[in-house]
Amino acid sequence: MNLSNVRNYTPTLAGDEKQQAAVLAPVIHCNHDPQLVFTKRAAHLGEHPGQMSFPGGSHEATDGSLEMTAWREATEEIGLQRANATLIGQLDDIVTISNYIVRPFVSVVPDRVYDPDESEVAEVVQLPIAALIQEENYQSVRRRKPGGHAQRLHFFSVDGYTVWGATGAMTVQLLELTTSWRAPSQPEREIGPDQDLPI
Secondary structure, eight states, X not given: OOTHHHXXXXXXXXXXXXXXXXXXXXXXXXXXXOEEEEEEEOTTOSSSTTXXXXXXXXXXXXXXXXXXXXXXXXXXXXOOOGGGOEEEEEOOOEEOTTSEEEEEEEEEOOSSOOOOOTTTEEEEEEEEHHHHTXXXXXXXXXXXXXXXXXXXXXXXXXXXXXXXHHHHHHHHHHHHHHSSOOOOSSOSEEEOTTSOOOO
């Protein structure tokens, strides 16, 4: 896993006309078994309950910057202390279906057990990079929406957990920047707006 490509990457920014949020993509950079740290969102949350995500949330005026938003949320959600982590760089901004602009930051974090804030996080999950890039653990679909608009969705399924949605898109970019893995140029199939997603 070559994190220098993230350090040297110039991200595409989406502006600030929508609600802003930030996430931290925490990498445990062990030489033989690098991992990504995800959270499984609590089932009672109003937005995206039960889904896999990176630690993060809405920008608050007191944060000062979106980077500070990402650090604050990571501290609140999984107990990560900023002093124990190293910021590597940013990925492209993503505009979500909930009308947020999300700015992803990538950081190397210590290899330890992280404690979920049970009010927001059901579980902290560490997934190996080696498993995420296995062909059998990845699929994508193009989902048609009313009006003809189509969206490509990426799905990583490892150890009973499925990473998809905006987090899946961020994971694709991170893996393509840091490993030899590449998402196929075309999705495997197309589904309609009423069809079940492969999760």
